[in-house]
Amino acid sequence: MKTIFFPAVLGRMKHLPRWALMPNIRTENVHEHSMDVALIADLLCAIRNELFEGSVNAGEVVRAALYHDASEIFTGDVATPVKYANPEIKKCLKAAETEACTKLIDMLPDSIQAAYRDSFFPSQDIKELVKAADKLSGLTKCILERKLGNSEFGDAEESHHSWLRENCGHMHEVGYFVDHCIPAYESSLDKVLRR
Incomplete structure (x- = not known):
C-alpha cells in the first residue's frame, strides 16, 4: 500500500512562522x-450571497483559503517587501509556488488529485475572495499587535487598509466586513462577553 504524505506534509505548516522580520508579541504560524x-x-461568502445577492460556492472558497499558503512548506513565508521587490522576483516566486502546489497534489493518490486541483489553483473569482480574506486576516493581526502595545505593526496596518481600499472597493462584502466586523477586533473579551 502506498503511503500518502499529503496530510503529514500540510501539518508542517504549524512550524512556519509568519511576520518573521518583525518582532511579534503573539507569534502566528501559517497553519493558524x-x-x-x-x-x-466563509463569512465573506455568506455576506456576498445573503446580503448582496451573490452566488459564490462557499465550500470551494473555503477549501482554496485552507490551502492558499500551502506552498510555503517548500518556499517559506517570503516577506512582502522581498516578494514584490521587482517583477522578476515576483515571477520566480510565483513559479516556485506553482511547482510546490503541484508537488503537494502529486502526493495524493492519482484518483483524487483532480478533487484538489481547483483548491490549489482556483478560478479568478475565488482567488479574489481568498486574497481579500488573506488581507483582512493580516489586518486583524496588525490590530492585535497594536492593541498589545507593539507599534512595529503600525505601517503594516495602514498598508493593509490601503490595499483593501484600492483592490476591493468593488467587493461589497469586504466593505461590509470592514465596517461591521473589524471594530470588534478592537474590543476586549470582557466587552464582548457583556453584549
Whole structure:
C-alpha cells in the first residue's frame, strides 16, 4: 500500500512562522493563519450571497483559503517587501509556488488529485475572495499587535487598509466586513462577553 504524505506534509505548516522580520508579541504560524483566512472567507461568502445577492460556492472558497499558503512548506513565508521587490522576483516566486502546489497534489493518490486541483489553483473569482480574506486576516493581526502595545505593526496596518481600499472597493462584502466586523477586533473579551 502506498503511503500518502499529503496530510503529514500540510501539518508542517504549524512550524512556519509568519511576520518573521518583525518582532511579534503573539507569534502566528501559517497553519493558524490559513484557518483564520478560511473563517473570514466563509463569512465573506455568506455576506456576498445573503446580503448582496451573490452566488459564490462557499465550500470551494473555503477549501482554496485552507490551502492558499500551502506552498510555503517548500518556499517559506517570503516577506512582502522581498516578494514584490521587482517583477522578476515576483515571477520566480510565483513559479516556485506553482511547482510546490503541484508537488503537494502529486502526493495524493492519482484518483483524487483532480478533487484538489481547483483548491490549489482556483478560478479568478475565488482567488479574489481568498486574497481579500488573506488581507483582512493580516489586518486583524496588525490590530492585535497594536492593541498589545507593539507599534512595529503600525505601517503594516495602514498598508493593509490601503490595499483593501484600492483592490476591493468593488467587493461589497469586504466593505461590509470592514465596517461591521473589524471594530470588534478592537474590543476586549470582557466587552464582548457583556453584549
